[in-house]
Amino acid sequence: MPDPVIVAQDLRKTYAGFAAVDGISFAVERGESFGLLGPNGAGKSTTMRMVGAVSTRTGGSLSVLGLDPDRHGPEIRSQLGVVPQSDNLDTELRVRENLLVYGRYFGLPRAQVARRADELLAFAQLEDKAKAKVDALSGGMKRRLTIARALINDPSILLLDEPTTGLDPQARHILWDRLFRLKEQGTTLLLTTHYMDEAEQLCDRIVVVDKGAIMAEGSPAELIRRYSSKEVLEVRFGSSRNSEVAERLQGIGDRVEVLPDRILIYTGNGEAELVRLTDAGLHPITSLVRRSSLEDVFLRLTGRTLIE
Amino acid sequence: MSTPDAARPQAPAASAGGQSDAAARAIRATRNSRRWGSWYVAEHRFRVMRSYAQTVLVTAIGNPVIYLYAMGVGLATLVDGNLGADAVTGVDYLTFVAPALLCSAAISVASEEFTYPVMLGFKWNPVFYGMNASPIQPGQIINGLVISVAARMLVTCGLYFGFMLLFGAVPSPTGFLAIFAALLTGMGFGALLMGYTSTLTEDTGQLAMVMRFIILPMTLFSGTFFPLDLLPLYLRWIGWISPLWHGTELSRVFAYGAVEPVWLSVVHVLYLAALLMIGWVWARRVAVRRLNK
Structure with missing residues (x-):
């Protein structure tokens, strides 16, 4: 039985007359790894922000976990993990502190956050960097820390906006490995990318987005079979x-x-x-x-x- | 100091259908953040402040010692020696100037904590966007900032007042109320500064201009070092609109029973409280606009 956790219908976002997202529709099933593939400026990040309940849609309907972001933004965000395109880790705090502080935003008890932070530092292979300053981390480590931070509330859905952009090949592979583990554990992933190999590695299903609209939808293999x-x-x-x-x-x-x-x-x-x-x-x-x-x-x- | 967080959540729409479990869980999970989110943000600020706690303490202790000594002992010797020990509004110069210095200390905490952390959060190290991706709401981010600054200001003013007592600058038993007058001064001015800073998408020197052309003249012309009456009439308006003047006059009433009509004291409180509310609401609105793109 289909069990969609995200349903977008004719979703639109207009900025001063410019349609960044121009009527896109898709549904993401629980446990699925779903990708938005498209070039820069295709409307992927805008779509992600609307799903992440931090950007009010201009038109269409959107439901995340059965809730409308316009009315239940904080409720939806309590169930999401968000990895934004550019890291916004707190450079004034140390690595582990970033996790501790972030967990508190979800209203989690201190002891639980501390335990979870240690688990996630291990997951992100950053245990020996717990007390390091954020600025001392490499790009790949910062991304892993951002992902660890996004997991602090044990989210139902993980949103990843261009998760490996700007990373060297080795760092990308480490990151893919971590994401693949999450996928195996049943976390629903919604990710945007303009890397084909990333989409092929991580996504069960993809929509190809261009100029704010969906061009095609299917699994990577299906799309290749159909269009190439x-x-x-x-x-x-x-x-x-x-x-x-x-x-x-x-x-x-x-x-x-x-x-x-x-x-x-x-x-x-x-x-x-x-x-x-x-x-x-x-x-x-x-x-x-x-x-x-x-x-x-x-x-x-x-x-x-x-x-x- | 509490402001209502955003409206309580309503039950999920009927359209939720098969998702009602997940939706119900989400609503349960968000209860704490809806209620306490502002405090979680303040917790973040306290953690950051801890990294410069030494600076906070050194300035909180060093400033009163230096200023009270320089003005209240050094300059006071000259003033009292020439004009008599009760020449300035009926008291000696130290007693006159100390409440004003207290309020200036609150203003200087405000001008630090309501500017750079705001620029930082929106722009330089955009942690506000990270908070906003969690159940925390834009208004709560601003509330949290206000709470944390108020706490630091209270500590600073409390220590300052302690030194005023040591210098023998507080004759009135209601003197301790001057701490709260100073707090209101700092927060009233600071909230406006926070509102303004939150609108800046880039700091191309605006904050330095504020320091130079608003805070410095305000410190000099707010009846701080000499009574406002000594200024020519065409300059006194600077004092009347200055939060520092209102705060200083109020502090003087508490610290040594300076004489002024009761209605004027009420005006001081209302004026400062109004600035606080205006700045607070302004910053909250800007935060909603900037974080929801």
């Missing part, structure tokens, strides 16, 4: 020649996308297409066969790449 081919052949002929060569690619692959720096050939079998290409007398400077990703889905849906 199994494999992609990427070839480079040098930026001056790409568009010229593209004209000679008629009949090769299912579909061809010409980007400024490379040509993408969508096909069921990349290696076979590469052979056909060389047989036709075309010799790319570099070539690469890879599996289709959400990046390709996004390109197909919007005609643009995610990171521009």
Whole structure:
């Protein structure tokens, strides 16, 4: 039986005539990991703020845990964990203190907060940094502390806005591992990202958002199946020649996308297409066969790449 | 000092349907924060203040010693020696100036605690946004700030008063009430400052201007070091609108029984209380606007 914890219908947010979120609808089930994928400025963060009950919607309806954010903002927020896009940890306090103070905002007893803070420092692998100053932490550690802080109230839903933006690959993987554990424990995750690999790693279901509207919805595999081919052949002929060569690619692959720096050939079998290409007398400077990703889905849906 | 937190929650709408369990749990879980949220925010400020507790204590003890000695002993020798020991409104200079110094101390706590923590919370290290993502509401953030500053100010003024007693500057048995007059002075002025600071999205020198062109002249022309009557009539309005003048005059009534009509004392209290309420409501409104985007 479906048990949605977040239901948005025709949700809108307008700033001085500009529609940041322009009528989007989605539902997130309990225990699900749900992603909003889209480029910067697509309306993801605005959507997150409305779900987080810190931004009043302009139109449409929204229910979080069966409550309306307009009327029950604090009640909804008591059940959420929020990891904002930019860390707002308290730099005047030490690492563990950040957790202690934050837990109190939820009205939790001091002893319970202290116990929970120690558990979360272990979870975030920050035990030996408990007394450190926040500014002394690396970017990855700060993010982990922010996530630990978001978990202090044992939330039903965790909202993560661009959780790994700005982190190096190793820090991202540590973070993904932590988030994956939460997912396994049944925490509902709602996250925004413009990284395809992140969405593929963490999300059961995704909506692709662009210019405040939803372009497509489904699991990563479904979206790839629906909007892309199994494999992609990427070839480079040098930026001056790409568009010229593209004209000679008629009949090769299912579909061809010409980007400024490379040509993408969508096909069921990349290696076979590469052979056909060389047989036709075309010799790319570099070539690469890879599996289709959400990046390709996004390109197909919007005609643009995610990171521009 | 309590303000009502936001209205009590109502029962979840009928549309909640199958979610009523989760909704009911949420409502239960939020009870404490709705009731005590302002105090939780104050708790945060106290924790932060602890990190500069030494500065707080050193200024709270050092200032009265330095000022009471310099003005009340040093300058007083000159004043009393030339004009007589009861020349300034019927008392010696130390007794005259001490209540004013007490109120100035409250103003200086206000000008510190109602400016930088506000800029910090909204902008430099936006912890207010973090609080706002929890069940804490924007109005409670402002309340918490007010509570914490009032507490620090009370400690500062209490210590100051202790030194006034040591210097023998408080002849009246009702003298201790001057502490509360000073508190009202600091909070009335401070709340306005908090309201103004909360509207700043960037500090491009506005706060320094406030210090230089509002707080400093106010300190000099509020009947602090000499009675306001000594100023030419066209400058006395500075005193009349100055929270420091109202607070100082009230403190003098308590500290040494300075003579003024009762209605004027009532005006002092009402004026300062009005500033406090205006600044408080102003800051709460701005906080709602800034935190709910």
